[in-house]
Amino acid sequence: xxxxxxxxxxxxxxxxxxxxxxxxxxxETYNEVLRNLLEDLRELDAQTKxxxxxxxxxxxxxxxxxxxxxxxxxxx
Numbered sequence: 031x032x033x034x035x036x037x038x039x040x041x042x043x044x045x046x047x048x049x050x051x052x053x054x055x056x057x058e059t060y061n062e063v064l065r066n067l068l069e070d071l072r073e074l075d076a077q078t079k080x081x082x083x084x085x086x087x088x089x090x091x092x093x094x095x096x097x098x099x100x101x102x103x104x105x106x
Contacts, residue, residue: 034061 041049052063074082088094095103 049060049063052067054066100106
C-alpha cells in the first residue's frame, strides 16, 4: 500500500464531474482514479503513439469508413 499524504487541490466542476465518471465503483478515491489515468498514459509506448497520430491524420484527411460502410463491404 502506498503511504498517503493529505493535500487539497482545486479543480473546476467539469473536472470533478469527469473524475467521478471515471470511477469504477462509487467508493473509489480520486487518488485511485488519478493513478489509473497515469498508468494508462504510461502504457502507451512510442509505436502506439505514432499509430494513433497516423490514424488521427487519416481521419482528418477524410480517409475513413463508417461501420455501416464496412458492414456493407463485408456483406454483414
